[in-house]
Amino acid sequence: MTKKAAVIAAAVVLLAGCGSDASSTPDAAPSTAPGVGVVTTAPDGVQEITIQTQDDYTFVPDAFTVAPGKVRLTVLSTATELTHNFRFEPDQGPEPIEPQIDFLGPGQSETIEFEVTVPGEHPFTCTFHTQLGQNGTMTVSG
Secondary structure (H helix, E strand, C coil): CHHHHHHHHHHHHHHHHCCCCCCCCCCCCCCCCCCCCCCEECCCCCEEEEEEECCCCCEECCEEEECCEEEEEEEEECCCCCCEEEEECCCCCCCCCCCCEEEECCCCEEEEEEEECCCEEEEEECCCCHHHCCEEEEEECC
C-alpha cells in the first residue's frame, strides 16, 4: 500500500502544477508597444516600420503598406517564452528581399534594411511557426 500511496501523491502533485492562475488570461495578447504598425519617414528619407511578435504566434500588424523605396523594418519581440525569426518568403513576392532576422529571443528587437521598387505583395513569416499561422504581408503601393 505504501508504494500505491506514493504514486497517488506524486500524481496529485503533478496535476496541481497543471492548474491555472485565475488572475491570468493566457489567451490575451500583450498590448502593442507605442508606434508599432505605423509607417513613418525618418530624417534620412527611409520609410520606417516596427512590427511586433509575441507568444501567440502572430505579427502585429500582420499587414502593412509601404511606398517604393528604402525600408527600415524593426521586429520587436514582446514574447516571454518563444523565440522567433523573420524572413520574406523567397520567390513569392514581385522581387526578392534578402535581409532577414535569423533569431529573435524574448524581449529582443532587430532591424533590417532593404529597398523595394516593384508594386505588389511580399509575404513574410516566422519560419519556426509558419505551420501555426505566423505569417503576414507587406504591400508595396503602386
